[in-house]
Amino acid sequence: MSARKHHKKGKEHVAEHLYKGKLEVTRSGMGFVIVEGLERDILVKKENLGTGLNGDEVRVAVLHSSKNGRQEGVIKEVLHRKQTEFNGRLEVHAHYAFLVPSKDNIPVDIFIPLHLLHNAKHGDQAIVRIIEWSEKAKNPVGEVISILTNETANEIAMQGILVENGFPLTFPDEVMEEAARFPEGVASDEVKKRKDFRKTLTITIDPADAKDFDDAISFKTLRGGNYEIGVHIADVSHYIHADGDLDKEAYRRATSVYLPDRVLPMLPERLSNELCSLRPDEDKYAFSAVFQITKAGKIKDYWLGKTVIRSQRRYAYEEVQEIIEGASGDYEKEIHILNGIAQNLRAQRFKKGAINFSSTEVRFKLDEHAVPIGIIVKESKQAHQLIEEFMLLANRTVAEYVSNIKVKDKPVPFPYRVHDVPDEDKLKLFTTFATRFGVRFDLNSPESIAHSFNEMLAMVQGKPEQHVLESLGIRTMAKAVYTTENIGHYGLGFENYCHFTSPIRRYPDVLVHRILFECLESDIHPIKQLEQQCRHCSDQERRAMESERSANKYKQVEYMQSYVGEDFDAVISGVASFGFWAETVEQKCEGMVSIADLAEFDDFELLEHEYALVGRNTGLRFRMGDKVRVRVVSANLDKRQIDYTILELPVQRRRSPLDTATAQKNYQVKPPKSAKPKKNPTGKSVPQKRKKK
Incomplete structure (x- = not known):
């Protein structure tokens, strides 16, 4: 959305381009405003962010365009804040106090008048809600709403996850x-x-x-x-x-x-x-x-x-x-x-x-x-x-x-729940990979693609490749969203679909109830900003999912802290240029095996079309879906990260230049002297643990 605002400068009239969009702030402090309808985001330098924070809906004025065609702007107004509550450590002085945020999602400390400390003390961990931030003020003004000092570490973490994703922990008095x-x-x-x-x-x-x-x-x-x-x-x-x-x-x-x-x-x-x-x-x-x-x-x-x-x-x-x-x-x-x-x-x-x-x-x-x-x-x-x-x-x-x-x-404007057809590029990559398992896809129409997916899922049921093909298949799918544009729900096979059945926990269902009742009563008053409300609900759904993922990851790390040094059967669940993720079979806890940890086997490169890390010299592959044996090296709650080390190489599938026995004979690392090597079914020793180089 854009507008043109005129103001006087001397005797001249200067036109100012104003846009409404979503602000994204990078770790370096640089901002970008995403405006619907514009091909490129509007760049906002750190000194021009004003009171804008990451995720806020803002109004931005364009200052000029750079040589590469990107527009540069300044934040003029914050229309809606993504996050108003922040957690951190309190610094209390004689006449004032500050909250020093624990995360970098706010670049300044929050000023707290002493009467809004509510018995919090210097050094306390607390959650503070911003109650005022004028355009001319360097720091926002806040109020302590929760003191976390005496809480357990996991309680502080769970509250922090909710706050970081913009979910308020309490309801305002007028709501209650x-x-x-x-x-x-x-x-x-x-x-x-x-x-x-x-x-x-x-x-x-x-x-x-x-x-x-x-x-x-x-x-x-x-x-x-x-x-x-x-x-x-x-x-x-x-x-x-x-x-x-x-x-x-x-x-x-x-x-x-x-x-x-x-x-x-x-x-x-x-x-x-x-x-x-x-x-x-x-x-x-x-x-x-x-x-x-x-x-x-x-x-x-x-x-x-x-x-x-x-x-x-x-x-x-x-x-x-x-x-x-x-x-x-x-x-x-x-x-x-x-x-x-x-x-x-x-x-x-x-x-x-x-x-x-x-x-x-x-x-x-x-x-x-x-x-x-x-x-x-x-x-x-x-x-x-x-x-x-x-x-x-x-x-x-x-x-x-x-x-x-x-x-x-x-x-009638209505919040449909829609699901688009799969992304074409992702689908081609996936179907090429699936052929390695004897799966063939008919890509001639959305209907034939869905039929091929169901044939694949039935064919691999109970087989070792089931998990990887299901996981990768889901990744090809578009995300379901709320919108007034009814394109149908591809995954469910419905031409018309909405969310009507959970109004206690989803706001779109409340909207559906209101509109449905008006339709039944023949007294319809279309909601003017419904598409904007749909986008907000889709955004909040994504933030809730991110909160749930972060909390589940924290609990995985918390659980695995008791098992550092122990060994588990796992399946490679993802690959990247810097290593691969492995998920333990029984506990479903995912951790990382670093590329540095694989250096003694070979020099590996990422082959995206194979979803694999492949050795440049040996052809040794670490591919999604491969079974591996791992040991828990560390479980870091602050980083919400589990680190594994590899103990047994995956079975090499056909077309790989090495079989398992050769790989384990030539490329295994030696176990520490204090450890007795385990025996695999072939009688060959496999490494239990190795020292980092």
Whole structure:
């Protein structure tokens, strides 16, 4: 977005080009403003950043263009801050105090008036919120909101990760006050406006430790043998009104963030865990998609609207899975019918072009101090698929319904969840690599590509190459985003798709509920800045994912600290010019084997098309998916980094000039004198540990 501002300078009128964009600041302090529609970013030197920080939405004025055509500018205004809270160490003096930030995402210290220290002392670790930063002030003014000095190292780290990614740790007072004003239960006058499902069998199925139950399933057998299945979603929009304090804070966060030891909710717990949560034996408001459906999964009719429900039973996924596998339990007949329909819906989806990537979830078993003492790998089973398929059905149906509605002969602005076709260059690189495993791809159309992916996934199921081909296949895919431009969802094979089913933890779902209700009531008021809101929600989703990755990495390092010096079977999970990453098979903990650590084998170069490091002299390969034996050298919590050293070379696949025996005979390093060499099945000694050169 650009504008031209005129101002007087003497007797001349000077035109100033103004643009709105996102500021990215490099480690060196140089800034770049990314402006939609401009081919090149606008360069902003350190002295012209003003109060702009990395990730902020800013207004920038162009000063001039350089010889290479890049425009150079100065920050005129910060429109929206990505991050307002920062962690660091306090310096308290006689009349003032400062927070010295622990990260380089803010280039100045934060000034703190003594009355805003809130009992914090000199040297304390704390989190400070910026409350003011005028254009003329060198330092922002802040207030201490949390003192971390007496917290454990992992507690400080988890809070720091959230703060670094721009997620506030607490809710403003006015938001908490608004949440506290809502009454318990349901009101009789509101119930009269809704369809009543309280006497229909309704259940929830969630993780065992969940507290925010935002979806429920109802079940009824109809005359003639068909079924009525309701997908009931917490009616968050009943409580959160557009432009209220709650709504503004929910939009600001846009998502709940799930870390290994906590959830940072999008909504205050008064709403997320109490009023909106579809807890058993409580009357609740819901927004529902109700289907008349055959046993084979054919939709005969559907209804969308607001309801009041009452869940009769809360299940954990494990309980439902046991019933599916033959155990006795409450409503077991209904669960078996629901599961059968879900599996039919799933089969139909893959037949129509959805891609069947399998998913595993790694969770940490934590002690009372949130220190990981075990790792649990959970696979998606039929109990998870039961809920997944009905949620997908509801999301698709809502999007399809709204897509057919017009306002003044134009589609209703709507936050679709879209997924583009794979990147062509990445796809060609991947398919060339896949041919080494006997996999052939038909690249003639998006449909044939999806079909080829499913054939590949079925063919490699249970084989050694399954992990690498799945991982690399996922990397070829575009990222799903929110947008008003409906291009469909390639991975799911849907022409129309949105997020309707999780409004407690995703703001786009709240928007979907509002727009859907207006469509049902034929009282539509299009949201003017909806595309901008979609981009914000997509950005926040990425920040939440980054927070989750960082927290999981921290827990991996924390876990592996107990295993320094021990050996593990691993699989090469990534390669780079400076080494390769290996993930332990059982613990799923990823660490780095440095290129310097491989120097005694050969001089290696990265071959991107092979996803491999290849020895220039020997042809020895370290390729994604190769099995290796590694030893934990170090686990550094500050860097969130695990370092491994290689113990056994990977089995060399065909076309490699060396076989395993030759490689281990000629290129192994000698174990330390104090260690007895282990024997592999061929009887040859393999190194256990070596000294760094």
